[in-house]
Amino acid sequence: MPIFQDLKQFVRSENAHTRYAAIEKLAKNFQSWQSNLLIWQIMALIPTNEEKSKLVQSIKLTENPSSAWSIVSYFLLKETDDNVISSCIATISHSKRTVFSKKISALFEKKSISHKILYSLYNYIEETGDEFQAKYLINTFHNDLPEFLLAKGFNAFLKLGLINASAKNIAFQIIEKQYSFDLEKPSLISAIFYLGFSCDKEEYKKFIQLKNNIKNPEILRLLELIMSRISELEKHNFNYKAAETFIESSLNEDNPSFLGYGAIPQSQLEIAIHNLVKNCPSKNKIELTASILKLKNKKCIDILANNKAIGIPEIELNGNRNLAKIWIKNIPYFDNTFKKSIQNPNYYKIWHCDSNDLMALFLDHTILFEPSKNSWQKLFEINFDHQILFSQIIALGNIPENTLEPKIIIQYENLILENLKNCIQTLKKEGYSNKEEFVEKVYAATIGYPVSANFMGELYKEMPFSGTSWAFTAIALSAPRLDIHTISLAIQSELETIRQTLIKGNMEKEEYILEVTSRFQSILVGADRFKIPIMQPTLSTLKDISLLIQNILDKTSQSDDDIENESSDWSGNVVADRPVLRWGAILQVCLNTHLNLEEKDYYEKFIREGLRVAPHVEKRWIVRALVKLDTDDSIKAILYQALQHIDTDFVEHTIIELLRSKHPRAQQALIRSISKNNISNALKIKIINEISLENPEEILQELKTLQLMRHSEEVDLALQEAIHKISASIKTPEKNDKDSESKISSLDIDFIIKSFIPYSDFLSIDSKSALRTAEMILIQSKEWGNEAVDLSPIVNMHCKAVELTMRDTFEAQTDAIIRQGDLSKKLDILGYGKSLVEKMTMFEEYIANLPIIRTIPYFSKFKLRKMLRAICLYRPGKRFTLDGPKAFALLLLITARSECQFHLNKILPIHFNNDFELFDFIKLVHSLQDSRNRAVHEGLTWEARDEIETMRMQAYKIISTCLTIGRSLESQVSKKGDSPMESL
Structure with a gap:
């Protein structure tokens, strides 16, 4: 099942880019709305803001309310991250839908607008021509904007047909400053086209004069092209004949530039429109209507709208759907004739069968809930039309806060609930064939809109969630609007559905586990995000259900995959992964405030194991549960594993x-x-x-x-x-005279360290602490003379600093390649999986005889084999770590080379200038650890000061190399957005 495999890839991947790829596949390839909502539960409720952005960029908005609507409307209502909001508006722009226009307006009225969001807004205006957003365009457009925003802003002005004095001044300034530049800056091209569109007669003369000062040939050709178009109009002295030519030249253009528009007086333009509309042949009705509507001139559109042969009267009288579609495609937002026709229930089939956007834009609560005889509500009561009902729900959610009295809102909600009952009764008579689709649309139109708790409660009673996906998603998103009793009923009902599904065995085991745990996650997210206390009976039900499901799963026969998923606990005992029980434990720890110590100890066992074996996206909640327990073992698990x-x-x-x-x-x-x-x-x-x-x-x-x-x-x-x-x-105790004696300053020691390690400022505090200790002992030991004192702690602390620095530099990378399994597969081919001695020996001989490596004293092929065997046999959840600098060096030797006849090269992205430089580094690390081991075991006296100094310089050289590599690795990693859970 492809969708399940993609979902599994997302949940388990620890690589961000792999998760992004899975998100795009899932969002574009869902099989049903239930599948899409399962995706929404797994991805939208848990991951980072960057992953939320990827999700919303990948979904495709449908014509009718759907799960995609839920995601977009919820993000617009609740999210605060600029990237997520910007992605939402971009998705709406790509769909060319204006159904969310009022939500976008509400968003900008309560939020400061960043450049990223501003770009999305300008792009939305350019794509849709939404004139309701014109005020934000005018108020936010200024000459201090970046290049890409200026270009988008001019394009948006063109789309709306807006002639704005401030925008024209900015355009002139841009052109005047760009004489010596080519067309690299996008704002220059957009500014030239905008002036060609908006300049009046006097400004056109100034526009022509710009040509005399411009030397750049590309800009000159562009200006000449624009002037040649406008000169055709100038031949008629910009009179009504010029206006007719101007309109006729754009009849067959999908995106006309309307160059010269500003130079034609409004009166002459109106005369031309009157003539063209009056004398328009039937075959040109569509083209002429489209051209006038695209111009966005309000008076010209009014002339067109009131014409009986080609305008709104013709559409209303004869039901001309072809003409109506042109008006719908190029909506004249402020034309009264058009609005009256749109708002008239008698013309519902003409205007609204092809678009939901018009209802969302022009039919607000004052129109849709009017109880008069010839009203939308009366039209609904005739045939219980679903589209009118959805529009009423959207209109209810679009009512601005604090604009109506609560009792009026309640009246509207009760009316919608009554309409829902009527629709359900109709569906019963039809045999429920369309009920599932109807339920989806109702909740899709509800989620993400600020309706009341009473409405949500009554809605659930009348129409329980259809399908397991909806219940938990709606709970998570609508928790503040549902009373506790309703939530408990919904959870228990859906958990029973889960139990029955498992007993019947309708799904594969792993797929079913993912289904169950995703619902548990939604409960946790809803309760946590909205601070809703889950009642004790519900928590008991959750406990019983998780135990029941896990017991059933434990009784099923184990496959090879199940055996591979076994892991070892902290004591090395083999245990099986029990994900449902683990999630039950997370729910209890995070939501149950009445747990005793025995219960906490019981749950902690499952949660701690989960930090090693659970899918990646679950680990965020596991960390939260462990912190809530706050025991010594739980904190250790976080420090070592997270x-x-x-x-x-x-x-x-x-x-x-x-x-x-x-x-x-x-x-x-x-x-x-x-x-x-x-x-x-x-x-x-x-x-x-x-x-x-x-x-x-x-x-x-x-x-x-x-x-x-x-x-x-x-x-x-x-x-x-x-x-x-x-x-x-803090009260500072008084210092004695003895305390004021001179001591070695940490600044002096740091200066010594800095002299050997230029990038010492980037050392971790633990590494620097070890080096300070080593240097402090070294300085003090110089005063001891030839006493019989073991000085091996100096070397030991230098080597500790080396190990800590190597871990800080390489552990994330080495851990990643071991976890991902590609290295294991290649080592298996070399015989390390099945312990094929001949193959392993051949490879180890090849490594041991590499240049420089063959000169390393005591190079141990035995340790190499032991480490590679452990890596090859590693499975997620088993205990594994690289032990010391030599182990890191060996793994670098295997995976970081540029050349390898066994195809193990370039696995780690750690690029030395060449392999010989890498080999020198490996030899240095080996030499230091061997010397350190001998010194610690045998001891070092002051007579061996030369050996101490040699090892000290080796340590500093290794640390310096690691820090240089570490800075290079950091530059390769892009920063990600903050976790949404941080704000929970």
Whole structure:
């Protein structure tokens, strides 16, 4: 089942680009509205803002209310991220739909407009010609806008037929400044065309004079082309004959430029329109109507609209659908004759059978709910037309806040509910053949609109959610508008449906697990996002259902895939993944405030295991549940399994969740995160400002240590303010004279480190701490003379700094290639899966005899084989880590080379200048770790000072190389948007 495979790919992938590809496939290739809503549950409720943007960019808006409508309308109502909102408007633009026009207007009335959103708005106007947005275009257009916005703005002015003095001045300024430039800047071309459209007679002379100063041949040719078109009109002195020529020249153009429009006086244009409309042959009705409507001149459109032979009277009298379609395609938003016809129920079949947009634009609550004899409500009562009902629901949701008294809103809602009952009764008589589609449209038109809790409750009673997907999605999105009793009934009803489906065995096991857990997620999202307490009976039902389903799943026979999905627990015991029970545990921990210690311990076992074996998108909620438990084991699991993850966005999400913890380990980890380069400055400042001050003295000392490192200006400022604030709250004990004795300054030690490592400011706080310790002991040891003192701790701390730096630099990359499995497949071919000694030996001999590598003393093929066998046999959830610098070096040797006759080259994107440089680095790491092992085991006295110095310089060279590589790797990784859960 392709849709399931794509969904599985999204849920399990830890690579952002792979998830984006799955999103696009899913959104474009859904098989039914239930499938689409399942996609919506998995993707839209959990992932990052960037993934939400990908989702909304990929969906295609349909003519009638659908799940795609739900997504777009909900995002426009609830989302605050610029990328998501911009993507929503872009999707609406591509569909050329104006049904969301009032939601867009409401959005801009309450939100400041960024350049990204402004671009989407201008593009929407250009694509749809929505004149209701003209005021935002005029108010936001100014000469300080970026090039791409100026170009889009001029195009939008052209689409709306707007002649604006400020826009013309900006256009003249752009052209006057661009004499020496070519056509690289898009605003220049758009400005030239806009002036050709909008200049009056006097401004046209100024426009001609620009030609004398322009030397660029491309711009000159463009100006000459425009002037040649306008000169045809000038021959008639811009009179009504010129106006007739002007209109006739655009009759057969889909997108006429209307060059010279501004130079023709309005009176002459009206005379020309009168003549053309009066004398228009029947065969040219369509073309002439389209051309006049595209011009967007209100008086000219009024002349056209009132003409009996070609205008609105002709459409109303004879039902001319072909003419009506032209008016619908080129909507004249402010023409009264057109609006009256649109709003008249008698002409419903003429105007509204081909478009829902007109109802959403022109039929508001004052029209649709009017109870008079000749009204839309009376028309509905004749045949219970679904389209009128949907329009009433949309009109209800489009009513601006605080504009009507609550009792009037209640009257409207009751009327809609009564209309729904009538429609349902009709469907019963028809045998429910269209009920499922009807239910979809009703809820699609409801979700994303601010209707009341009473309306949602009555709607559910009258028309329960059809299909399991709708119930949980509607709960998650509409929770604030549903009372607790209704939510509990809905959840229990749908959980029973889940149970029955599983018992009947209608789905594959893994597909069914995904279905069940997605519904659990929706409950959690709805309760969390809207702060709705789930009642104890519902929580008990959830517990019973999760146990029942998991028990049934456990009894089913295990396939090979099930065996492969087995993992080991923290003690190394083999356990099976139990996803339904895990999600049941997450729900209980996150929503149940009455858990005792025994229950918490029971649930923690499943949740901690889930951090290693669960699908990627689930791990966000697992982290939240573990932080809520806040035990020593749960925090350890987060620090080892989540905080070191390759997905930067997931790491940042984990940090935000840890800010809720009061555990000392969590606080230490948060402080150390500030020194990491892959964390955004905004998040670093958030940590500094919001970290728990359970131990203020320790936090203060850590912040002072951080202050010695290199940070951006805003982070430094935040550190200073935090240090000042915490210092003021701590009573400082008086210092004794002994405390004022001179000590070795940490600044002096940092200066020494800096002299060896130019990029030392980018070291993590742990690595720098190890180097400081090593240097401090080294400095102090110089005063000891020839005493019998073991100095191996100096080497040991230098090597610790090397290991920490290598982990910071390479672990995310090495962890990723091991998790993804491509390396395992290639190693399997080389015999490491089935332990084919001959094949393995051939490969190891090849590695051991590479240039430079063959000169490494004690190069261990045994350790190489042991590591590669472990990687080849690795499965997600099993315990695996690279042990020490030598292990990292070996994996780099295998996967980072440019050339390899066994096709293992360029697996890791770590590019040395050549393979010989990589081999030198590998040899250096091997040499250092071997020397360190010997020193620690045998000890080092002061007589071995030369050996200490050699190992010290080796350590600094390795660290410097790692930091250089690390900066290169960072430049390859694009930053992602914040998690939507951060605002929950």
